[in-house]
Amino acid sequence: MRTGARLPVVLRGYDRTQVDTLLKRISQALDGGPPVSADEVRATRFDVVLRGYDNRSVDELLRECIRELQLKEPIGERPRRPRAQPGWLINWIQNARFASAGLRTGYDVRDVDAFLDRVVAGLRGTAPPVTARDVRESAFRVVLLGPGYDEQEVDRFLVQLAGALER
8 A cells, every 4th residue: 555645636625734744654654663543544634725635535545544554453453343153154054055057067066065064063163163264265076967056156155154254
């Protein structure tokens, strides 16, 4: 992310000196200098002056800065998404249904079912837990003639499952 981006100047916009000062502080913080919190950036207000920076462009750049600052914050201070309950996840996984691939190629039913069974066992604590990374890196044999699940449906489900496991 570049905090030194050229921002457009408009007739009435944010005070350029105030914006430049904040961007310099953010850049230093991202390079290991004195810390600046994402909340501090969110709370910053700029004066509107003649020949200032375009408000939308500054706001967009600051949103990117906030994301970068949040990634540098210690994990305990990062905003969290609500945790998904294992019981709910187990039920959701067990009730998942995928369309048949029909005459197209599809993921081998046995591979997908075995993987989801392993995820459920991990959530129950009867097997090692499966991580979101494991879900993202999962691979299944592809079948043409035989029982196969629609690949796109399975892939969409796995993206949602990985997101739920991250929480």
